[in-house]
Amino acid sequence: MKCNTCCVNVDSSHTNCPLCGNIVLGNDGCQSVLSYCKVDIGSLKKEVRTLKYRWLLICIFILVLLNFYTKSNPNFAYKTEIFWFSFSIFFYLLIKEVFLPAFFSKRVIWRDCIKALMIMSVMLVFIDIQNSSLTWSIAFVLPILAGFCSVLCFAIVKLFEQELLNAIFFSIVLAVFNIFLFFANICLLFIFNWYKINLTIVFVSLCICLSVFLYFVLFEYSGLKDSTEAKLHV
Amino acid sequence: MTSWYKLDNVGHLYACVANSKWSGIFRLSAVLQQKVNQNILQQALDCTMSKFDFHNVRLRSGIFWHYFEPNKKKIVVQNECNYPCSLMDVNRQRHLLRVLYHNCRISVEFFHAICDGGGGWLFFNCLLHKYLVLCGHCDGLDDCIKFIDYDKENFDAFKSTADLHFGKLCRKTPKAYLIDYKTCQSDGYWLTHGEMNTNLLKALAKKYSVKVGQLLTAVLAFGIYLYKQDRSKKLFAKKNEPVVVNVSYDLRKKFGVSALRNFFSYALFELSDKKHTLDSVIAEVADFYKKIDSDYLLKAINTNVRDQQKLFNRLVPLCIKKPLINYAYNAWGEKLASISFSNYGNADVPACFANHIVRLESANGVAKVGRVLECSSVSFNDKTVLTFCSKSKDTLVERIVFGQLVELGLQVGVVRN
Numbered sequence: 001m002k003c004n005t006c007c008v009n010v011d012s013s014h015t016n017c018p019l020c021g022n023i024v025l026g027n028d029g030c031q032s033v034l035s036y037c038k039v040d041i042g043s044l045k046k047e048v049r050t051l052k053y054r055w056l057l058i059c060i061f062i063l064v065l066l067n068f069y070t071k072s073n074p075n076f077a078y079k080t081e082i083f084w085f086s087f088s089i090f091f092y093l094l095i096k097e098v099f100l101p102a103f104f105s106k107r108v109i110w111r112d113c114i115k116a117l118m119i120m121s122v123m124l125v126f127i128d129i130q131n132s133s134l135t136w137s138i139a140f141v142l143p144i145l146a147g148f149c150s151v152l153c154f155a156i157v158k159l160f161e162q163e164l165l166n167a168i169f170f171s172i173v174l175a176v177f178n179i180f181l182f183f184a185n186i187c188l189l190f191i192f193n194w195y196k197i198n199l200t201i202v203f204v205s206l207c208i209c210l211s212v213f214l215y216f217v218l219f220e221y222s223g224l225k226d227s228t229e230a231k232l233h234v
Numbered sequence: 235m236t237s238w239y240k241l242d243n244v245g246h247l248y249a250c251v252a253n254s255k256w257s258g259i260f261r262l263s264a265v266l267q268q269k270v271n272q273n274i275l276q277q278a279l280d281c282t283m284s285k286f287d288f289h290n291v292r293l294r295s296g297i298f299w300h301y302f303e304p305n306k307k308k309i310v311v312q313n314e315c316n317y318p319c320s321l322m323d324v325n326r327q328r329h330l331l332r333v334l335y336h337n338c339r340i341s342v343e344f345f346h347a348i349c350d351g352g353g354g355w356l357f358f359n360c361l362l363h364k365y366l367v368l369c370g371h372c373d374g375l376d377d378c379i380k381f382i383d384y385d386k387e388n389f390d391a392f393k394s395t396a397d398l399h400f401g402k403l404c405r406k407t408p409k410a411y412l413i414d415y416k417t418c419q420s421d422g423y424w425l426t427h428g429e430m431n432t433n434l435l436k437a438l439a440k441k442y443s444v445k446v447g448q449l450l451t452a453v454l455a456f457g458i459y460l461y462k463q464d465r466s467k468k469l470f471a472k473k474n475e476p477v478v479v480n481v482s483y484d485l486r487k488k489f490g491v492s493a494l495r496n497f498f499s500y501a502l503f504e505l506s507d508k509k510h511t512l513d514s515v516i517a518e519v520a521d522f523y524k525k526i527d528s529d530y531l532l533k534a535i536n537t538n539v540r541d542q543q544k545l546f547n548r549l550v551p552l553c554i555k556k557p558l559i560n561y562a563y564n565a566w567g568e569k570l571a572s573i574s575f576s577n578y579g580n581a582d583v584p585a586c587f588a589n590h591i592v593r594l595e596s597a598n599g600v601a602k603v604g605r606v607l608e609c610s611s612v613s614f615n616d617k618t619v620l621t622f623c624s625k626s627k628d629t630l631v632e633r634i635v636f637g638q639l640v641e642l643g644l645q646v647g648v649v650r651n
Contacts, residue, residue: 006633007640008428009647018426018650019633033265033338033592036651037314039422 001026011035239288239302243392243538244496245347249293249300249324250559251567252345256601257322260351260576260610261623262358263341263595270335271369275311278364279333283309286357288494289331289348293324295552302330302348311335317422318651319343319599319623333361338592340365343599350496351578351596351610352484357494362591363584372586391485391493395532396539403533407502410478410572411462415606415626422651425597426622426632429647430639432580432613438642442513444520447577450611450620452519453642455479455505456512457635458572464630477505480571481526484578485535488528499534501526502571512638568604573631578612588615597623607631 001024003010003017010017010024013035017024241249248258283290290309291302309329314336322345324330330345342361344354366372432446439449458477485497503522505515541547547555581594593615598608600623611620620639622632629650636646 003648006637006648008636009645011647011649014650018648019629019636031337033267034427034649035337036318036339036425036649037336039315039317039651 237304238294239291240390241300241302241347242390242495242497243542244350244498246299246542247559247563248345248347250556251563252322252324252347253560256604257324257599258346259319259322259343259599260346260354261319261341261343261595261597261599262351262354263339263597264358264362265592265595266338266340267590267592268369269338270340272311272313272335274368275333275335275340275365278361278368279309279311281364282357282361285360286494289357291330291348292328293330293345293347295556298548298550298552298555300347300552305329309333314339314341318425319423319597321602331357346496349494350484350498351482351576352486352497353494355578355581359583362587366586366590369590371590372584389493389495391489391491391495391497392535392539395485395489395491395497396535397532398536398540398543400529400536401533402537402540403530405502405537405570407478407504407570409475409569410504411458411475412569412605413458413461413572413607413631414465415624415628415631417602417606417626423600424624424627424651425595426624426629426648426650427595428620428622428632428636428639429593429649430618430620430644432616432618434644435618438644442516442520444516445523446613446618447579447611448519448523449516450577451479451481451503451575452512452516453635453638454573454575454609455503455519456510456515457631457638459505459510459515460634461631476507478571479503479505480574482574482576483526483531485531488531499531499538500574501530501534512642564604568601571605573605574598574608576610578610581612581614583614591615593617593619595619595621597621599623600625 001010001012002008003020003022003024005020005022006017008017008019010027011032011034012027013029013032014024015027015029016022252258287304288302290305292305294301294303307329309331311333312335314334318341322328322330322332322343324345324347330348332343334341334343340362342354342358344357349357363372435446435449439446442449444452455477458479462477479502481501481503483499483501485491485499486493489497491497501522503519506518550558576596576598578596583591583594591614594612596610596612596619598610600606600608602625606625608623609621610623611618613619620635622635624632636648639646
């Protein structure tokens, strides 16, 4: 039957016009020789999610092993700092694997920067271990450095495309991401050293950590992620 | 059977560029009049594969280049339960083509490193013919497989055709306008087929004194031009970039070569930056096609072959070369054109196909990001099917293009997966 809006003949397998979405009167939606199979989107989504989290789990496993190794080794005086550092890496992975591909999927260069930074971070940890020096500095310097580099790289990429407004907009988004990450890292430090600091800070830290968790749940298990992507046109 | 195969000139590029966002595949389909029988299709595939050794390979990484290694596992036909043109995991030693069936449709999806559309049709013709013979619909007299001299036709046609003293092509094109369809990761791949009457389309093309392929290129370019104008009202819209259509050329007929592997080139049609009507676009397209002669195409071949044969490019290890090529493609190659268009023309198939096949379809796979819309067309049995492959649920470009064709007086039948 014909779609009154598009003036094209619509195959009988479609009850709505595939181009404009208007209802095509007379089409019953039954299978025709030209029709395709119906794809189970739920299982595909699940597959994508499984792939993402598989990598996350592998990374967490490696980090836990690293922590056990450092904790069981009496030579490491600053073992807790390595624990903090692994958390900061975990959050980077979370952003890289879960959020980045969806938000900044066009920016291969940006993802590559993050990958390079990840490798560099891991290398620095091992160098630190070898030198028995403070890993505390790395745990905080790297997130700041990463934040700075990522914002800079992304802004440069966008500026080269002569899209100043987009550059500013995405830079702000990225900056917020990185500040958020940085605060999460500090908060974790506060939580695990709660006996040294007052309870108000612990409460604030907990709230922020909870918000990280909520943010993650909202974006992964609700339609918020899809709708945000759609709004951002990525 | 050879223990390994070299990739051809274009194959090297596709092997390096294929990743989890874009695996460089294309799809050929035939809609039969009867439901597909899985067992017979498997038999037909086994017979065809016995002749097409080269297609049953897996991609391996060497020190300097990729290479193909024969795959011992046979290809099994699959009931199509996923989106068409979905990603192919070419780097994990899987098969580089898949044969799918659903209801009345048989489809083959190829990784572009093994063959192009021309080579793909040869394989697909053989498979379809064998299937119809086994079903008892065709006799075995005009068997396509018999006419293929596999040993002679399985070679790197680029290398044998290139004449490096002839000169090379300088392609200097600005960054093209990219269609800003909304895409979501969880979205599938969407094929939109528009079926038209070939005779009416030919008559229409004749009216404008152009060929069918040229008319379709013009309608496509004009469609994107109108889309761009519509989008330019929005905030952050890209206004300065030109509409560019990447037109694929089958080089077999031009150079009288019969090759089973890749042997194609492309030319970029850039729509000038002024106000357009469909007539003016058709005139521009006609002028553009006049420039694409044998010399132009030979220069294009030379450019590719020369780059590949440079000592530096040959000596750099693959582990360094691959990310560099991948980066260069993502940064520049992908942004050369707004859309690519492959016109397969009238399908050269055995006569018995006409009674048992409703229509033929073709589609080029799209990337998850970047250029999210591709177009191709094929004619068979007085039906021309124009197919858009997209990663988005948006359909504005398709709607404009088919709308233009309807305005020109054609009846368009639309199907979407």
